[in-house]
Each structure stands twice: as C-alpha cells, then as structure tokens.
Amino acid sequence: MNIAQHNRKAWDKKVDESAVYTMAVSKEMIEKSRNGEWEITVTTGKPVPRNWFPNSLKGKKILCLASGGGQQGPVLAAAGATVTVTDLSKKQLEKDEFVANRDGLTLNTVQGDMTDLSVFEDEVFDIIVHPVANLFVENISPVWKEASRVLKNKGILISGFTNPLLFIFDDEEDRKGNLVVKNSIPSSSFDHLTEDELVEYINAKHTIEFGHTLEDQIQGQVDAGFVIAGLYEDDFGGSRPLDKYIKSFIATKAVKLNID
Template identity: 75%
Template structure:
C-alpha cells in the first residue's frame, strides 16, 4: 500500500474532524507574534526556547517541514521569516493558507512528502522546523538526509519526535490505566493488530504510525551531517498515565556542519 497517500487521506480526515493538531492559531496569537511576542511548539506543550532561534527572523528562509495545520508556519511568518510550509495533507496546508489570508501574511505552501524534498534546491533554507510528524513515515533516515541537503551550511534543524517507549504499551490497556508492555521497536500501528482487523483499520482512514528507534532519530541526524546542540523532553500535560513515569516526546536542535 502507499503509506504516504494513506496518511495524507488520514490527515485530511483529521482536519474535517477538527483534531487538535489541525486547529490553526487564533488572531490573538498572531497579533502577539507580529509584535514580537511569539513562540511555537514542536512537541505537545513546551515551547521551543527562543534562544534556539536567531534574535531576528527577518528575511530568513524557514521551511516548516510536515508542519501543516496553521500553527508554526503563520507564527514564524508573522515574526518576519520567509516561510514555506510543506505537508502531505492538502487540507492541513489549507489551514495555513486560511491564516495567511486572514492575517495578511506572505506564506507559501507546498504539498509533499517529508522524505522527498525534491521540490527544493540544495542549501536554500536557513532554518527547518519539524514538529512531531516523522512517526508517519516508515523510514526516518531519508527525512534527516533531505533536511541536511536543503539547509545552508550552519543552518538549524529544530525537530520534535516521539520517544519509542510510547509505543511499547498496549493502547487499550493504557486507556484503562494499565501499562502492559506488548510491542517491539521498531514497528507500526498495523503490526499491533490481529490479521483480520488490518483491512478494517486501513479502510477507516486512520493514520498509520511508525515507532522509530532512538538510534535512527538521533544518530540518524548525526549521520546526515548534523551536530546536536539542544535537547529537551515533553509529555501529554498529565492527560495520560505515562506522564507519571516518563516524558514521551523529545525535541532537538541540530546544526548542519559541512566538512570539506
């Protein structure tokens, strides 16, 4: 099956249903952003430290990678950046286009796969912002390689991703407050299902998620030419039992270092 197309359809469905990560930022947030009081998240709750960004974003070329939904892109555009948002979901990109039109922003959208950035030339962007989304691709390593290719030397990649421990527990049991270790890493949400339920899951247009190893997430960035210079963790804000024991989201700041 074409996982990219399947997840594109799945995210279009999430927009129709008004899921959390499809809700665009408010006019109030945009007014604050335009006045210099801006922040974004690439995980769930915790804002990206402002010192992970240059003091001024004015004129900097920023790629919001797999970042549709009208959240990060419009805020960074309001802060002065030259922003391009790419995402597999046309309807997610529509959220960014809605905010741009509403608030008079200069913002571009490009529908595409985070693993294939062939729409963009080498060493074009100054910053890439990649919120939690690489769980929707089977292989995360091409994402890091493509990010390195389109970033300028000394460019910055700010990424959010899941700690794979999130995926080792049985979902149904966790909702009951029971942490039952059941799954291996790496794996996908389809791997967890009985064979007779797989097709029903696919037909339901639910997104397929992939649990990547920390080695692929972190060493994968290093192998692609990045140096990790910042790190923090985040959680679900106390809404899930796992929050009592561990933070299940990670954010990294990585700098592209080109060695001649």
C-alpha cells in the same frame, strides 16, 4: 499499500474532525507574533526555547516540514521570516492559507512527502522546523538527509519526535489508564493485527504510525551531517498514564556543519 497516500487521507479526515493538531492559531497570537511576542511548539505543549532561534527572523528562510495545520508557519511568518510550509495533507495546508489570508501574511505552501524534498534546491533554507511527524514514515533516514540537503551550512534543524517507550505499550489499554507492555521497537501500527483487524484499521482511515529507535532519531541526524546542539523533553500534560513516569516526546536542535 502506499503508506503516504493512506496517511494523507487520514490527516484530511483529522482536519474534518477538528483534531488538536489541525487547529489554526488565533488572530490574537498572530498579532503578538508581529510584536515580537511569539513562540511555537514542535512536541505537545512545551515551547521551543527562543534562544534556539536567531535574535531576529527577518530575512530568514524557514521550511516548516510536515508542519501544516496553521500553527508554526503563520507564527514564524508574522515574526518576520520568509516561510514555506510543506505537508502531505492538502487540508492541513489550507489551514495555513486560511490564517495567511485572514491576517494578511505571506507564506508559501507545498503539498508533498517529508522524505522527498526534490522540489527544493540544495542549501536554500536557514532553518527547518519539523514538529512530531516522522512517526508517520517507516524509514526516517531520508527525512534527515533531505533536511540536511536543503539547509544552508550552519543552518538549524528543530525537530520533535516520540520517545520510543511510548510505542512499547498497548495503545488501547493505555487510553484506559493501564500500562501493558506489548510491542518491541521498532514497531508499526500493523503489529499484532489480524488480517480482519488490519482491513478494519485501514478502512477507518486511522494514521499508520511507526515507533523508531532513538538511534535512528538522534544518530540519524548526526549521520546526515548535523551536530546536536540542544535537547528537551515534553509529555501529554498529565493526560496519559505514562506521564507519571517519563516524558513521551523529545525535541532537538541540530546544526548542519559541512566538513571538507
């Protein structure tokens, strides 16, 4: 099956259902961003440190990668950046367009796959913001390589991703408050499903997700030409049982360095 096409439809469905990561930022937040009081997240709740960004975003070209939903892109545009938002889901991009029209912002939206940024030329962006999203692709190496290609030398990649420990537990039991180890890493949503369960899962338009190793997440960036310059962890805010024991999300700041 075409995983990207399936996940595009699944995210359109999430928009229709008003899922949390499809809720656009408020007009008040845009006004604060225009006045220099801005922040974004690439994980769940913890803001990206401001010192991960340049002192001023004016004139900076930022790609919000797999980042539709009217959240990061409009805030960064209001803060003065020249912003392009790309996402698989057209309905997610419509959220960014809604905020831009509502609040008089200029930003560009491009529907596409995070593993293929061929619509963009080499070394055109100063910063890439990539919130938790690469769990929706089976192979994340192309994501890092494409990000490196379109970033300028010394450009910044700010990424959020899942701690693979999140995926070793039975998701259904986890939501009941029980931590039951079931999966190995790497993993996928299809692991342990019977043929009938697989058909039901696909027909329900659930997102297809993959648990990637930390090596693929972090060393994968290094292999693509990045140096890791910052890291922090985040969790579900206490709403999931794993929060009592470990953080389920990681954010990294990486800098592209061309070495001749």
